[in-house]
Amino acid sequence: MAVKKGRVHQKGLSFVSNSIFLTVVLLLFQIALWAGFYQLVTQTLDDFPAMVVRIVVAVLKVSMIGYIILRCPHNAYQISWLILLVIAPGFALMMYVIIRLVPGTAHLTKQVYDRKINTDLHLVDSEMARRDLAMMDRRYVGLFQYLAADGRYPSYYADDLTYYDNGGAALEAMFADLDQAKSFIFMEYFIVSEGQILDYLLEILKKKIDEGVEVRLMYDGLCGLRLPSGFAERCNDLGIMCCAFSPIRPVISSYQNNRDHRKITVIDGKIAYTGGFNLADEYANLIDRFGHWKDAGVRITGHGVQSLTGMFLQMWGVAADWQTDAYARYMKIDALPVPSKSIIAPYADAPENHRDTAADVYCQILDLAEDYVHIMTPYLILDERLRKSLEFAAERGIDVTLLLPHIPDKKIVFLIARSYYPELLASGIKIYEYTPGFVHSKVFVSDDCVATVGSVNLDFRSLFLHFENSVLAYDKSFARRVEADFDQTLEESERIYLKTYSAFPWYKRAFGRLMRVFGPLM
Numbered sequence: 001m002a003v004k005k006g007r008v009h010q011k012g013l014s015f016v017s018n019s020i021f022l023t024v025v026l027l028l029f030q031i032a033l034w035a036g037f038y039q040l041v042t043q044t045l046d047d048f049p050a051m052v053v054r055i056v057v058a059v060l061k062v063s064m065i066g067y068i069i070l071r072c073p074h075n076a077y078q079i080s081w082l083i084l085l086v087i088a089p090g091f092a093l094m095m096y097v098i099i100r101l102v103p104g105t106a107h108l109t110k111q112v113y114d115r116k117i118n119t120d121l122h123l124v125d126s127e128m129a130r131r132d133l134a135m136m137d138r139r140y141v142g143l144f145q146y147l148a149a150d151g152r153y154p155s156y157y158a159d160d161l162t163y164y165d166n167g168g169a170a171l172e173a174m175f176a177d178l179d180q181a182k183s184f185i186f187m188e189y190f191i192v193s194e195g196q197i198l199d200y201l202l203e204i205l206k207k208k209i210d211e212g213v214e215v216r217l218m219y220d221g222l223c224g225l226r227l228p229s230g231f232a233e234r235c236n237d238l239g240i241m242c243c244a245f246s247p248i249r250p251v252i253s254s255y256q257n258n259r260d261h262r263k264i265t266v267i268d269g270k271i272a273y274t275g276g277f278n279l280a281d282e283y284a285n286l287i288d289r290f291g292h293w294k295d296a297g298v299r300i301t302g303h304g305v306q307s308l309t310g311m312f313l314q315m316w317g318v319a320a321d322w323q324t325d326a327y328a329r330y331m332k333i334d335a336l337p338v339p340s341k342s343i344i345a346p347y348a349d350a351p352e353n354h355r356d357t358a359a360d361v362y363c364q365i366l367d368l369a370e371d372y373v374h375i376m377t378p379y380l381i382l383d384e385r386l387r388k389s390l391e392f393a394a395e396r397g398i399d400v401t402l403l404l405p406h407i408p409d410k411k412i413v414f415l416i417a418r419s420y421y422p423e424l425l426a427s428g429i430k431i432y433e434y435t436p437g438f439v440h441s442k443v444f445v446s447d448d449c450v451a452t453v454g455s456v457n458l459d460f461r462s463l464f465l466h467f468e469n470s471v472l473a474y475d476k477s478f479a480r481r482v483e484a485d486f487d488q489t490l491e492e493s494e495r496i497y498l499k500t501y502s503a504f505p506w507y508k509r510a511f512g513r514l515m516r517v518f519g520p521l522m
Contacts, residue, residue: 119310122331125154159302167277168284170297193280209239221247291437372399380417381459391427406433415512
């Protein structure tokens with residue numbers, strides 16, 4: 001892949017064109033209209049109608065408080081909403097109605113779940129793999145069993161498991177595999193952006209289409225704001241079946257609070273990629289956005305690919321309104337599994353699904369550790385359960401080390417992450433910041449034997465509000481490769497002590513602590 005490195009200097013333009021910025025502007029504009037309408041009504045109506053309006057609003061506020069207390073599953077989420085309600089009651093009420101009460105999220109998740117029932121019929125769980133795992137290390141059998149319960153995320157023997165310690169290497173290997181595709185290519189990414197990566201990808205995909213390969217490309221609707229108008233139509237003209245998941249629309253709905261943050265490529269049902277990297281130049285360090293971009297990825301082969309194929313088809317079915325019973329065509333398993341010492345379970349998570357799968361996996365790794373748990377994450381907004389799991393592991397003598405960015409991509413979120421440092425450090429957790437730039441890897445590795453690599457950040461939005469995916473692997477060779485990457489990255493990082501934190505400007509520490517109250521809403 002012949003590419004040239006560039007540098008981004010137009011920070012102002014980049015900020016204004018940022019999809020999150022545009023979404024926030026849209027959100028605030030519509031809320032301002034609603035607030036203005038409310039003020040107009042209460043000021044122009046006679047005393048009695050105005051009083052009725054105020055009584056109705058008061059009843060709604062009380063109802064909102066009751067609903068939050070009874071229905072919100074996470075304490076941190078409850079507290080954030082209740083504080084916002086006290087500070088800005090009208091704003092909080094409108095936001096809550098839009099985000100939580102409009103039935104978009106539940107409907108969206110149900111659509112995905114309905115298709116998951118169909119794809120799950122074609123997944124083949126390997127109890128033999130878990131029996132072999134029990135012979136190697138009984139600690140993790142229950143975790144794999146939990147994922148496999150009800151046929152959700154089966155256990156598999158992995159034919160081959162490859163770890164990539166940077167996004168450029170993962171993309172280069174993925175492009176080489178795409179070039180060898182014979183039957184179909186499925187790609188699902190949170191971000192697809194114009195640049196050298198996308199140009200090279202489209203060149204490969206067009207070539208494969210000319211060879212008769214079926215190609216489907218899906219990106220999250222939020223990132224659609226970063227793409228040129230008519231991008232999906234351009235892809236379809238090339239023969240690529242392309243669509244956006246939950247496009248951003250002028251009218252706000254709770255759909256728009258739950259994004260498809262997954263990163264999945266499936267090739268012929270035999271090879272799959274996932275990790276932290278998206279389809280944009282910064283992930284291969286072809287442009288400089290926040291210093292050096294540190295990312296990670298994983299390539300799997302064998303029967304475990306079927307789980308990632310199913311995940312893609314579930315989301316595609318919703319995004320493209322694809323009605324089919326042809327799942328077997330893409331998820332067929334021909335051969336019996338070949339036993340190995342590598343056991344994997346690709347898994348996913350979704351909002352409003354009554355399970356916190358990603359958080360459960362992270363907490364269980366912390367609870368089962370006997371020596372160490374090393375973590376790379378770009379964001380740190382913790383609920384009470386995860387914070388306690390981290391602290392308890394450290395307090396019982398486990399080496400718990402967090403590796404985070406030193407150069408942030410979102411400054412408020414960065415300051416919130418730092419606000420956790422004093423209590424985490426006090427419990428014995430080691431914290432490092434990657435001084436060359438931005439850590440985007442989403443990695444847990446423990447005890448030289450188990451690791452998870454995927455799209456799941458250590459923040460509330462990723463763990464509880466987005467559609468996510470990852471791969472849990474019990475594989476000593478794989479875990480050692482992940483750990484070697486962690487150790488190497490640590491050498492380029494600055495260790496944070498309490499005195500280091502105390503040296504940060506006081507107003508940044510205060511602001512981070514203040515905004516932490518609203519962290520679950522970000």
